[in-house]
Every structure is written in structure tokens, then in C-alpha cells.
Amino acid sequence: MMRALTLPDARALRTWLVQTSATLGAALGVAVLLHAGAAAAAKLDVKFTSAHAPLPLELTLQPPAEPVKVLTWEGVDVDGDGAPDFANPTGKAPRTHDAYGYGAFGASRDGGSRPHEGVDYMAQAGQDVVAPVSGFVTKIGFAYADDTNLKFVEITNPAIGYVARVFYVDPSVEVGDTLRLGQPIGRAHGLQARYPGGMTDHVHMELMRPGQARIDATRVLAQRYVTRLGA
Structure with a gap:
């Protein structure tokens, strides 16, 4: 039931509101209508739905987030400046085994006639691929002489003395571009x-x-698990 409360002045109203909010838990709906009155005092009509209980609230309690382990990669700091000098180009784990063999460095290729000279990092077609090292784009070429769709991007970092090539990329960079570590270079x-x-x-x-x-990239990209709170 609605009822009206008349207070003598603004100071009393403030005191009343503080006391009432403590009782009602800040869930009380208050409408204050100010009317002209005598010069010495103002009349305030305070209307509310309940004098003793807060308005009903619908609360949904969420369970606490569970910690989960996430696989990450940490690049080695070879120049001693305290920052990593290498990055995982896709942010995903190395390819293990499928119908075409293993994706690890040194894995057998062409019936054992040659070793695999790189590390295959799994990707989703169309995802961003990032620069594994900082430096300059020194070459964009074709992975295969008979296929102009599959390209590679070569990045040279003369400061640390490394060259990286990332194959099977649709490049978004050009020869001569300067890249920072982790900057997108194209899509898988x-x-x-x-x-x-x-x-x-x-x-x-x-x-x-x-x-x-060639160098095994896993020597400079160490994988580890970190614990984070789940979504």
C-alpha cells in the first residue's frame, strides 16, 4: 500500500534516506515530489511500495569459475633484453601425425630420402598468421613451383641473426616491410x-x-601450461 511521508527539510530527508536504505538494502524504490509550500519549510511527499521490505529481486547465482590449464608458447630471449625474440606463428600446437606423416622437425619425408626441415604449426584455414620474429620482409615466394596459391613469407632479423620462413600463407605484407614480433603477416x-x-x-x-x-623451432619456442580462470 502506498503512503506519504512528510519531512521538515532536506537535511532530515537525507538522514531518513540513509537510515531507510540501510534497512531496506538499497532495493527500495523512492519517488520524491517537491511542492511549493511555506517560506520556512518545504513539504516532501515520499512514496514507496513497502515500509519494511525491499522490492523483490530476481538473483541468478553463477558458480565460481573453474581454473583451467592453457597451453602457451614462450619465445627464447637471445639478445638479453628481457623480451622474447620468437613467437608461435599460429598460437596452436605442432602438427603431430596424419595421413601424410609427422609435422615435427626432422621427420621422414619422401620415403625417408630427406628430413623435414621445419616445424608444422596447426592452423585453421583463414586465421591470422603472425611474424615469428621481428625484422624485414626479405622475400615472398611459392612453396611449390607448380602451385601459385601456396606462398611463403621470409623475415630476416639482422640484429639477432635469424631468418624465418612461414609457408602456406596468403600474405598481407610486401617485400621491404618492417615487422614487429607477433604482427600479422597474412592468413593461413x-x-x-x-x-x-x-x-x-x-x-x-x-x-x-x-x-x-635449418634449426628446430621448438628449441626457441618452449611450450608450457599456464593456469587461468575459465569463462
Whole structure:
């Protein structure tokens, strides 16, 4: 039931509101109508729905977030400045085994006639691929001489003396561009047309020092699990 409360002045109203809000838990709806009155005092009509109980509220209690372990990659700091110098190009785990073999560095290729010279990091076709090292785009080429759809981006970092090549990318950069670590360089290209029947979509990353043999990228990209609160 609605009722009216008359207060002598604004100070009393403030005191009353503080006391009432403490009782009602800040859930009380209050409408204050100010009317002209005598010069010495104002008449305030305070109307509310209940004098002793807060308005009904619908509360939904969410369960506490559960901690989950997330796989991440931490690049090695080779120049000693306290910051990583390498990044995972897709943010996903290396390709393990599918109908075309293993994606690990040194895995058998062509019936054992040659080793795999890079690490395959799994990707979703169309996802962003990022620069695994900072530096300059020194080359954009074709992964295969007979296929102009599958390209690679080469990035050279003369400061730390490394060159990285990321294959199966639709580039968004050009030769001569300056890149920072983790900056997008293009999107992952699907591999089903080239390798039907079970090839896992991925980007192939090669890492080397100029004039030297390829290096296993997992030596400079250490994977580890971190605990985070789930969504």
C-alpha cells in the first residue's frame, strides 16, 4: 500500500534516506515530489511500495569459475633484453601425425630420402598468421613451383641473426616491410586441395641462421601450461 511521508527539510530527508536504505538494502524504490509550500519549510511527499521490505529481486547465482590449464608458447630471449625474440606463428600446437606423416622437425619425408626441415604449426584455414620474429620482409615466394596459391613469407632479423620462413600463407605484407614480433603477416591457406585425404591444415615454419642449416623451432619456442580462470 502506498503512503506519504512528510519531512521538515532536506537535511532530515537525507538522514531518513540513509537510515531507510540501510534497512531496506538499497532495493527500495523512492519517488520524491517537491511542492511549493511555506517560506520556512518545504513539504516532501515520499512514496514507496513497502515500509519494511525491499522490492523483490530476481538473483541468478553463477558458480565460481573453474581454473583451467592453457597451453602457451614462450619465445627464447637471445639478445638479453628481457623480451622474447620468437613467437608461435599460429598460437596452436605442432602438427603431430596424419595421413601424410609427422609435422615435427626432422621427420621422414619422401620415403625417408630427406628430413623435414621445419616445424608444422596447426592452423585453421583463414586465421591470422603472425611474424615469428621481428625484422624485414626479405622475400615472398611459392612453396611449390607448380602451385601459385601456396606462398611463403621470409623475415630476416639482422640484429639477432635469424631468418624465418612461414609457408602456406596468403600474405598481407610486401617485400621491404618492417615487422614487429607477433604482427600479422597474412592468413593461413587451406591445404586440402594440395593434399586431399587427411592433411591437417598448418603453416610450415623454417628457422635458420644465414648460410647455415635449418634449426628446430621448438628449441626457441618452449611450450608450457599456464593456469587461468575459465569463462
